Amino acid sequence: MKKDIERVLVDEAVIQKRLDSMAKQIEEEFPAGPIVVIILLKGALVFAADLLRRIPRELSIECLNVASYHGGLESSGKVDFLDRHFPEVKGKHILLLDDILDTGRTLVAVAERLTEEGAAAVHTGVLLAKDKKRAEEVSADYVGFEINDEFVVGYGLDYKGKYRNLPYVGVLKLSAAN
Ligand code: XMP
Numbered sequence: 001m002k003k004d005i006e007r008v009l010v011d012e013a014v015i016q017k018r019l020d021s022m023a024k025q026i027e028e029e030f031p032a033g034p035i036v037v038i039i040l041l042k043g044a045l046v047f048a049a050d051l052l053r054r055i056p057r058e059l060s061i062e063c064l065n066v067a068s069y070h071g072g073l074e075s076s077g078k079v080d081f082l083d084r085h086f087p088e089v090k091g092k093h094i095l096l097l098d099d100i101l102d103t104g105r106t107l108v109a110v111a112e113r114l115t116e117e118g119a120a121a122v123h124t125g126v127l128l129a130k131d132k133k134r135a136e137e138v139s140a141d142y143v144g145f146e147i148n149d150e151f152v153v154g155y156g157l158d159y160k161g162k163y164r165n166l167p168y169v170g171v172l173k174l175s176a177a178n
Helices: 012-029 045-052 105-116
Strands: 005-010 035-041 059-067 093-101 121-130 142-147 169-172
Touching: 005 142, 012 045, 012 121, 012 142, 035 045, 035 105, 045 059, 045 093, 059 105, 093 105, 105 121
Parallel strands: 035 059, 035 093, 093 121, 121 142
Antiparallel strands: 005 169
16 A cells, blocks of 8 residues: 555654644533534544544544545535435534545535534534635634645545555555556
């Protein structure tokens, strides 16, 4: 896998340190009471697992399968909800976690759906946010790292299902994306 990585963008130690401060911020800022965490599969799994273990608060975990990339390098522009069951969120305070904020379509579509389903409030957290003009006007409440607009993999992010288990975030070599 390593041979396909052009360069490491955010290394393991830096990620882990940043998660400490993100978790602290979430713990301090989130309204009192339980949190329902919604993890967007599969990209946010690794990030969420490491982040949530740092939050000493009653919380429950739900996962949602949405697709916007369909395995390529470019966003398809459409967000599909792939689950038959939607979590019970009525009156709940939600922390919605995704791996990366790119065009913004995913976070907007999921946050809208959560609001339609009666969530009391939807707060959003992402490991990465690409520094670019987004298709949707959206920013996340909690952002691990701002990065340039390049295709990255690792720490949950994939290209065609690969590289999710790299412990760091790296830029994929163009030659590996064929
Ligand atoms: P949007 O465009 O809806 O995108 O904000 C969010 C989803 O797109 C995927 N995505 C990426 N996946 N490397 C990846 O492995 C990237 O650089 C990248 N940019 C966007 C990702 O699934 C995210 O949840």
